[in-house]
Amino acid sequence: MKRCILHTAVLLMLTWQCISYNDLKAQSYDLVIYGGTSAGVSAAIQASRMNKKVVLIEPYQRLGGLTTGGLGQTDIGNKQAIGGIAREFYQNIKVHYQNPESWKWQERKDYRDGGQTRTEDGEDAMWTFEPSAALKILHDMIAKEKIEVVYNEKLDRKSGVSVLANRIQSITMESGKSYSGKMFMDATYEGDLMATAGVSYTVGRESNDQYGESVNGVQANRWSITLKGRASLNAFNHNFVDRVDPYVVKGDKSSGLLPYIVEGGPGIDGTGDNKVQAYCFRMCLTDHPDNRNPFQKPVGYNELNYELLFRNYEAGETEVPWINSSMPNRKTDTNNKQGFSTDFIGQNYDYPEASYEERERIIEAHRQYQKGLMWSLAYHPRMPEKIRNEVSRWGTCKDEFDREDGWQAQLYIREARRMVSDYVMTQRHCELLETAPDAVGLGAYGMDSHHIQRYVDHNGYVQNEGNVQARVERPYAISYQSIIPKKEEIVNLTVPICLSATHIAFGSIRMEPVFMVLGQSAAIASILAMDQNLSLQDLPYEQLKVVLLENKQVLK
Numbered sequence: 001m002k003r004c005i006l007h008t009a010v011l012l013m014l015t016w017q018c019i020s021y022n023d024l025k026a027q028s029y030d031l032v033i034y035g036g037t038s039a040g041v042s043a044a045i046q047a048s049r050m051n052k053k054v055v056l057i058e059p060y061q062r063l064g065g066l067t068t069g070g071l072g073q074t075d076i077g078n079k080q081a082i083g084g085i086a087r088e089f090y091q092n093i094k095v096h097y098q099n100p101e102s103w104k105w106q107e108r109k110d111y112r113d114g115g116q117t118r119t120e121d122g123e124d125a126m127w128t129f130e131p132s133a134a135l136k137i138l139h140d141m142i143a144k145e146k147i148e149v150v151y152n153e154k155l156d157r158k159s160g161v162s163v164l165a166n167r168i169q170s171i172t173m174e175s176g177k178s179y180s181g182k183m184f185m186d187a188t189y190e191g192d193l194m195a196t197a198g199v200s201y202t203v204g205r206e207s208n209d210q211y212g213e214s215v216n217g218v219q220a221n222r223w224s225i226t227l228k229g230r231a232s233l234n235a236f237n238h239n240f241v242d243r244v245d246p247y248v249v250k251g252d253k254s255s256g257l258l259p260y261i262v263e264g265g266p267g268i269d270g271t272g273d274n275k276v277q278a279y280c281f282r283m284c285l286t287d288h289p290d291n292r293n294p295f296q297k298p299v300g301y302n303e304l305n306y307e308l309l310f311r312n313y314e315a316g317e318t319e320v321p322w323i324n325s326s327m328p329n330r331k332t333d334t335n336n337k338q339g340f341s342t343d344f345i346g347q348n349y350d351y352p353e354a355s356y357e358e359r360e361r362i363i364e365a366h367r368q369y370q371k372g373l374m375w376s377l378a379y380h381p382r383m384p385e386k387i388r389n390e391v392s393r394w395g396t397c398k399d400e401f402d403r404e405d406g407w408q409a410q411l412y413i414r415e416a417r418r419m420v421s422d423y424v425m426t427q428r429h430c431e432l433l434e435t436a437p438d439a440v441g442l443g444a445y446g447m448d449s450h451h452i453q454r455y456v457d458h459n460g461y462v463q464n465e466g467n468v469q470a471r472v473e474r475p476y477a478i479s480y481q482s483i484i485p486k487k488e489e490i491v492n493l494t495v496p497i498c499l500s501a502t503h504i505a506f507g508s509i510r511m512e513p514v515f516m517v518l519g520q521s522a523a524i525a526s527i528l529a530m531d532q533n534l535s536l537q538d539l540p541y542e543q544l545k546v547v548l549l550e551n552k553q554v555l556k
Contacts, residue, residue, distance in 0.1 A: 347369070
């Protein structure tokens with residue numbers, strides 16, 4: 001027995017020595033933020049304003065995530081739900097475009113914003129913008145603060161998180177660099193730090209039964225349902241016209257299915273799966289001839305990959321398959337629309353758990369697919385002339401991104417991992433049937449999921465499955481407990497993006513301004529807990545609420 005006790009003591013001493021040595025090597029901070037998304041940036045700004053030593057680690061070379069990566073058509077639902085640093089950002093957007101020097105490719109008076117979120121007369125903020133403008137403004141906001149920004153450092157996802165007694169001590173990058181801290185934040189779209197730290201999470205769709213929902217899980221036959229008296233269109237939206245044949249040789253099952261169609265049916269309605277809603281690039285296009293890169297036919301273009309596109313038009317489709325929202329300077333935020341569009345349906349299932357190298361292959365496959373799609377729409381002889389004439393006058397911008405072809409690096413990761421904490425946001429919160437008692441921000445956008453799979457229906461024709469668009473009546477509270485792990489797992493980590501929510505509730509929450517709000521709130525909570533030597537789970541909410549309101553967060 002004495003030998004066993006002695007042996008254990010030696011092991012503990014060696015372990016502590018190892019941790020202490022690693023911490024000595026690591027640079028030490030009050031708050032370590034992994035992920036330079038809009039949430040990470042707003043969190044870093046807040047920590048600086050509270051006079052804390054903060055480092056913002058971006059795995060790649062561009063801050064802002066989707067906010068600077070093409071999503072200039074801000075999805076909100078209700079603008080009054082956005083306060084704090086997020087609103088500052090959108091106010092700065094307005095100031096930027098009040099400067100005549102910001103208008104290079106068109107006159108300011110000629111710009112009319114389009115899409116679902118428009119800037120009304122007299123507003124203090126502006127909600128549509130170029131990626132480059134967003135990047136400049138984030139850099140300007142950071143420059144006023146004391147923030148150390150680190151680029152091109154990726155977390156070692158095998159052994160890069162040092163944990164002692166449920167507390168993260170340090171994180172180590174693939175380069176070997178380490179960063180120790182009192183508090184940590186995972187502000188990535190993928191949840192890599194959260195997962196590596198051993199926090200519980202899920203990927204895919206829950207069944208409706210799991211949390212008492214109605215628009216989660218498989219949605220193949222729910223073409224039109226009603227939520228609280230309001231129409232909710234699901235599978236009907238963004239689908240093929242009637243009678244599009246799925247086989248390589250029309251009508252011949254033995255010829256095999258066309259690319260990207262799943263074998264077998266979609267599954268039983270309402271049941272869960274581990275599939276992920278589709279990703280795409282939110283293209284920033286222009287029709288200005290001096291700033292336009294015409295769409296190019298990609299190397300390795302395979303016409304068979306777009307056979308469903310051609311057949312959809314031959315079967316009666318008439319519209320251009322995009323949402324082409326106007327941004328300043330004759331640019332756009334271009335998103336998915338119709339049955340065959342920019343969403344690369346079903347080709348991202350492996351992304352959340354994939355290695356960095358595998359993710360790069362998935363991202364490039366999405367880029368090549370979308371390049372081929374745009375060339376097909378613009379120039380392929382099987383496309384209707386009206387479609388070709390419209391699409392061919394557009395192209396990627398020469399002045400937006402670093403790549404010569406004008407394409408961005410940031411893929412639209414609509415959903416990846418989602419934490420499972422002691423409190424899970426669900427459809428019931430979005431419908432105001434249940435209210436979180438500890439708001440750290442508000443959700444206001446509709447419950448929105450893009451399609452998840454493409455299949456052959458019982459009539460033998462192709463269909464998309466997974467789309468949900470269900471209205472949210474008014475803003476609802478997002479729980480503090482949903483952005484922190486279970487106490488028995490980690491006590492000094494916040495997760496403002498891959499938060500604890502079901503697939504369908506996350507579909508409402510997952511908006512860039514909301515991520516900025518949650519990032520700021522998470523930073524405030526981290527600092528309050530740190531200053532009192534408390535775990536995040538033991539921080540009194542009433543104390544947190546006071547400081548959130550002092551920092552102009554909107555909580556009801």
